[in-house]
Amino acid sequence: MASTDVVKQDTGSRQDRDPVVNDFSIQVATVNGSGSQSANSALMRSIFLMGVPVSGKNLFPSNIAGLPTWFTIRVNKYGYSARKQETDLLVAMNPETAAEDVRALGAGAIVLFDEPLKLEVLRRDLEFFPVPIDKIAGPLAPEPKLKKLLRNMIYVGALAHLLWLDMQAVEEAVRKQFNGKKRAAENNIAAVRAGYDYAVANFPRSRLKVERMNENANKIIIDGNSASALGALFGGVTVVSWYPITPSSSLVESLTEYLKQYRVDGDGKATFAVIQAEDELASIGIVLGASWAGARAMTATSGPGISLMTEFTGFGYYAEIPAVIWDVQRLGPSTGLPTRTSQGDLLSTAFLSHGDTKHPMLLPASVAECFEFGYTAFDLADRLQTPVFVMSDLDLAMNNWVSDPFPYPEKPLDRGKVLSKEELERLGSFARYKDVDGDGIGYRTLPGIQHPNGAWFARGSGHNEKAQYSESPEDYVKNVNRLNRKWETVRSIVPGPVIERSTPGAELGIIAFGSSHWATLESVDQLQQEQGIALDYLRLRAYPFNAAVNEFVAGHERVYVIEQNRDAQMLQLIKMDIAAADIVKLRSVCYYNGHPLDARFVSDSIVSQEQK
Amino acid sequence: MATTPNPPATAKINRVGLSVIDYRGSKSTLCAGCGHNAISERIIEAFYEMGIEPERVAKLSGIGCSSKTPAYFLGRAHSFNGVHGRMPAVATGAAVANRNLLYIGVSGDGDTASIGLGQFAHLMRRNVPMIYIVENNGVYGLTKGQFSATADIGSRLRTGVVNELPAIDICALAIELGATFVARSFSGDKKQLLALLKAAIAHNGTVLLDVISPCVTFNDHEGSTKSYKFVKDHEEPLQEIGFVPSFEEIDIEYETGNGVEVSLHDGSKMRLAKLEEDFDPTDRIAALTRLAHAREKNEVLTGLFYVNPAQPNFTDLLNLVDEPLGTLPQEAVRPPRSVLDRIMEEFR
Numbered sequence: 001m002a003s004t005d006v007v008k009q010d011t012g013s014r015q016d017r018d019p020v021v022n023d024f025s026i027q028v029a030t031v032n033g034s035g036s037q038s039a040n041s042a043l044m045r046s047i048f049l050m051g052v053p054v055s056g057k058n059l060f061p062s063n064i065a066g067l068p069t070w071f072t073i074r075v076n077k078y079g080y081s082a083r084k085q086e087t088d089l090l091v092a093m094n095p096e097t098a099a100e101d102v103r104a105l106g107a108g109a110i111v112l113f114d115e116p117l118k119l120e121v122l123r124r125d126l127e128f129f130p131v132p133i134d135k136i137a138g139p140l141a142p143e144p145k146l147k148k149l150l151r152n153m154i155y156v157g158a159l160a161h162l163l164w165l166d167m168q169a170v171e172e173a174v175r176k177q178f179n180g181k182k183r184a185a186e187n188n189i190a191a192v193r194a195g196y197d198y199a200v201a202n203f204p205r206s207r208l209k210v211e212r213m214n215e216n217a218n219k220i221i222i223d224g225n226s227a228s229a230l231g232a233l234f235g236g237v238t239v240v241s242w243y244p245i246t247p248s249s250s251l252v253e254s255l256t257e258y259l260k261q262y263r264v265d266g267d268g269k270a271t272f273a274v275i276q277a278e279d280e281l282a283s284i285g286i287v288l289g290a291s292w293a294g295a296r297a298m299t300a301t302s303g304p305g306i307s308l309m310t311e312f313t314g315f316g317y318y319a320e321i322p323a324v325i326w327d328v329q330r331l332g333p334s335t336g337l338p339t340r341t342s343q344g345d346l347l348s349t350a351f352l353s354h355g356d357t358k359h360p361m362l363l364p365a366s367v368a369e370c371f372e373f374g375y376t377a378f379d380l381a382d383r384l385q386t387p388v389f390v391m392s393d394l395d396l397a398m399n400n401w402v403s404d405p406f407p408y409p410e411k412p413l414d415r416g417k418v419l420s421k422e423e424l425e426r427l428g429s430f431a432r433y434k435d436v437d438g439d440g441i442g443y444r445t446l447p448g449i450q451h452p453n454g455a456w457f458a459r460g461s462g463h464n465e466k467a468q469y470s471e472s473p474e475d476y477v478k479n480v481n482r483l484n485r486k487w488e489t490v491r492s493i494v495p496g497p498v499i500e501r502s503t504p505g506a507e508l509g510i511i512a513f514g515s516s517h518w519a520t521l522e523s524v525d526q527l528q529q530e531q532g533i534a535l536d537y538l539r540l541r542a543y544p545f546n547a548a549v550n551e552f553v554a555g556h557e558r559v560y561v562i563e564q565n566r567d568a569q570m571l572q573l574i575k576m577d578i579a580a581a582d583i584v585k586l587r588s589v590c591y592y593n594g595h596p597l598d599a600r601f602v603s604d605s606i607v608s609q610e611q612k
Numbered sequence: 613m614a615t616t617p618n619p620p621a622t623a624k625i626n627r628v629g630l631s632v633i634d635y636r637g638s639k640s641t642l643c644a645g646c647g648h649n650a651i652s653e654r655i656i657e658a659f660y661e662m663g664i665e666p667e668r669v670a671k672l673s674g675i676g677c678s679s680k681t682p683a684y685f686l687g688r689a690h691s692f693n694g695v696h697g698r699m700p701a702v703a704t705g706a707a708v709a710n711r712n713l714l715y716i717g718v719s720g721d722g723d724t725a726s727i728g729l730g731q732f733a734h735l736m737r738r739n740v741p742m743i744y745i746v747e748n749n750g751v752y753g754l755t756k757g758q759f760s761a762t763a764d765i766g767s768r769l770r771t772g773v774v775n776e777l778p779a780i781d782i783c784a785l786a787i788e789l790g791a792t793f794v795a796r797s798f799s800g801d802k803k804q805l806l807a808l809l810k811a812a813i814a815h816n817g818t819v820l821l822d823v824i825s826p827c828v829t830f831n832d833h834e835g836s837t838k839s840y841k842f843v844k845d846h847e848e849p850l851q852e853i854g855f856v857p858s859f860e861e862i863d864i865e866y867e868t869g870n871g872v873e874v875s876l877h878d879g880s881k882m883r884l885a886k887l888e889e890d891f892d893p894t895d896r897i898a899a900l901t902r903l904a905h906a907r908e909k910n911e912v913l914t915g916l917f918y919v920n921p922a923q924p925n926f927t928d929l930l931n932l933v934d935e936p937l938g939t940l941p942q943e944a945v946r947p948p949r950s951v952l953d954r955i956m957e958e959f960r
């Protein structure tokens with residue numbers, strides 16, 4: 001990798017080193033609430049507009065203003081988009097962390113910094129570019145508040161010079177960032193130019209170079225939560241109920257905006273309702289009530305909210321009421337680490353509630369899958385008549401990702417087995433929980449059906465086929481056994497796993513899912529190129545698993561399961577499903593510090609386990 | 613209605629051609645004499661007399677003896693017996709998804725005033741169109757007689773335990789929080805309860821009916837303030853309540869001397885013969901004050917405390933289309949391809 005090359009070199013003179021083209025990472029260290037988000041997004045978009053694959057991650061604290069925050073941008077011509085461990089260029093704007101940030105850099109890295117911080121005295125093996133941010137900002141705006149915001153655009157301008165960015169692309173990116181707000185855009189562009197001019201006058205170009213490519217034609221930049229919201233919009237969501245919690249809030253907030261824009265009819269009447277509930281107990285209760293009455297209802301939350309939904313989820317399982325629940329995972333209960341990413345809710349969600357309950361979970365790995373699962377989750381919930389969880393995470397949900405545009409859903413909405421009045425008239429009557437078709441799923445009616453035999457009684461686990469109250473052991477066993485048959489149907493229709501990489505004859509397998517996908521993909525290539533280790537990679541897209549997962553494990557000597565939690569939760573779920581003899585083949589790579597996973601961690605872990 | 617079976621010629625039928633049998637549910641499994649059973653009887657009568665097709669009704673409840681009762685009335689109505697204290701959320705979701713049904717929720721004093729107090733508060737404040745009945749016996753019947761939060765100070769359990777904490781006044785709370793029809797009744801007061809239930813059916817907003825409903829098994833002894841005897845001895849009705857449904861001709865001239873008339877949303881009228889000279893049930897502050905006095909005097913105050921037929925309800929505020937959200941066709945809920953194209957362009 002290019003950065004390793006850089007590290008190996010003597011950094012005495014900058015001119016004698018080859019430029020590194022389209023393969024490096026930038027870390028911007030600022031203070032939370034200083035408005036650096038717009039500058040960083042504009043920087044990322046500038047590179048995107050130059051047709052170069054780019055990804056960005058915001059590593060931010062749980063705080064409104066004042067605490068340190070970092071934004072990492074990775075430019076990679078091969079399209080690798082996971083976080084990279086090493087930083088090739090640091091933008092040091094935060095006095096509080098600057099010294100520490102500089103000390104953490106590998107030799108040869110570049111530091112662009114706010115001049116008064118005097119960072120150049122700290123190390124001799126780095127390249128320093130001091131920019132007097134305040135001096136440059138001074139003439140740009142008289143108002144201190146505006147000046148503070150413009151400071152960030154000055155480093156964007158300086159970077160434009162250092163990184164050989166195309167100023168036209170940078171200006172376009174800034175305009176896009178301030179979409180429609182012309183004055184703001186022009187002010188910010190002026191700041192970018194001032195930073196750029198200063199850099200041109202004082203520095204040579206750096207050896208890190210962004211060179212135009214054509215990899216982003218037609219592509220979009222979008223965060224996972226917006227993608228999920230769009231999925232729900234096109235899935236025909238009608239009732240949304242939620243209680244704010246990071247990192248899920250922006251999902252419902254952007255969904256609300258879309259609904260207001262696209263789901264109000266000619267008379268100004270809404271075909272949707274968004275209810276901000278009093279807590280997550282109420283959110284899920286509202287969802288179940290609405291779904292019972294036929295709505296496509298959803299909620300979005302994070303781990304602490306999921307735990308409050310426990311009893312109702314079990315109720316949904318036993319009464320067989322559809323629901324779509326997004327769990328945008330973060331770390332831990334209470335405040336926990338609310339702005340840090342995790343895949344730690346798998347076991348608790350898979351079996352949420354008490355009694356023999358289990359729930360399908362969809363595992364989107366990309367913004368495109370956030371969109372796709374956004375609507376298929378409704379089809380599955382309706383078809384399966386059960387709560388369906390979609391397990392996103394903070395990394396996927398709140399960071400911007402480059403993606404192909406989302407294809408329009410081709411399949412019509414699947415509302416599942418709902419009897420109309422006419423059908424009921426033909427049948428005469430129906431038994432709500434009778435397995436007529438052999439797939440474990442009964443027929444339901446919707447409240448409001450105007451038929452004397454149309455009603456059924458939704459209640460928890462104690463009921464017979466006709467939904468009548470029953471405590472009979474036979475009825476209970478019959479019912480939960482049918483629910484197990486339904487579980488086999490679930491298995492057969494949730495999105496199956498996909499083989500992402502395969503090498504003929506590979507003895508080792510790797511299994512990953514969700515946002516871990518990107519680092520895993522890169523790691524598979526890394527291990528092949530650097531170590532000659534060949535791996536087949538299977539990506540899970542849903543729980544429960546189908547036979548392909550068993551076959552994959554059976555077909556390899558050792559299988560590494562990559563996940564972002566401490567206790568190898570996905571591995572535990574796989575263990576429950578595969579042949580006993582195959583269990584010993586499973587190995588685990590667990591990453592759980594709250595930062596997005598990187599390929600080097602996965603590779604190092606596999607190499608060291610293989611050496612044992 | 614095409615699907616309504618023709619009743620036998622002899623049976624009495626209501627305006628939609630149904631007899632009272634069509635409003636029954638399955639046989640009650642509650643204790644004989646339980647106040648809750650009497651309330652179920654009044655619900656059956658009210659819906660029958662109002663001529664509401666049971667298929668147009670959705671019954672919801674939480675957990676408790678009281679919450680079991682929806683199984684015992686309106687067997688042809690849609691039903692949702694949820695989890696303890698969470699009926700309000702389910703009702704809210706359903707009411708939003710299908711505005712065309714009539715919603716009736718049954719809860720207990722434990723279900724409402726303890727575990728479900730939060731959801732209760734938010735339902736009241738949203739003015740969700742529904743009838744919310746609290747079958748209030750001052751104890752947790754189903755878990756065998758522990759005090760609930762509506763037990764009065766000084767009330768004594770059979771075991772001798774005396775309640776030392778102040779009671780939550782569900783009606784005062786409901787008025788304070790925004791309910792638009794708030795009344796208290798007694799399971800033993802057939803006439804008043806029936807009139808209130810019929811008016812509740814005619815109201816368009818949250819109706820909170822706090823019905824004192826003695827638990828004969830755990831809280832009907834000497835020393836209890838929720839026993840039949842105590843309530844009969846201390847009941848203080850504010851008004852005599854008459855109800856004239858919208859579909860009935862008003863033939864008798866109404867004596868306006870000592871009473872007021874309240875017009876409800878659907879054109880029905882409540883006639884309140886005043887027993888207390890200057891009580892005005894459209895005055896929120898007065899209602900709260902009167903309830904506070906009742907508390908001080910240990911009265912079991914019943915009657916209509918507060919009504920506001922004009923307040924927009926929760927589904928009005930959401931400005932929904934007329935057709936139920938739950939059954940909107942794909943064309944109405946999935947935007948066309950051109951919309952996705954446009955949105956994708958915004959992200960380029």
Ligand SMILES: Cc1ncc(C[n+]2csc(CCOP(=O)(O)OP(=O)(O)O)c2C)c(N)n1
Nearest residue numbers: 676677678696720721722723751752753754
């Ligand atoms: C989450 C939960 N906690 C506790 C219970 C046990 N429980 C069942 S009914 C009940 C109290 C019911 O009291 P109330 O609402 O007054 O109804 P009543 O039986 O008196 O009519 C309790 C505590 C439960 N079902 N669920």
Ligand code: SF4
Nearest residue numbers: 643646677753827828
């Ligand atoms: S225990 Fe009390 S509340 Fe429950 S059914 Fe018996 S009398 Fe009614």
Ligand SMILES: [Mg+2]
Nearest residue numbers: 720721749751
């Ligand atoms: Mg009770």
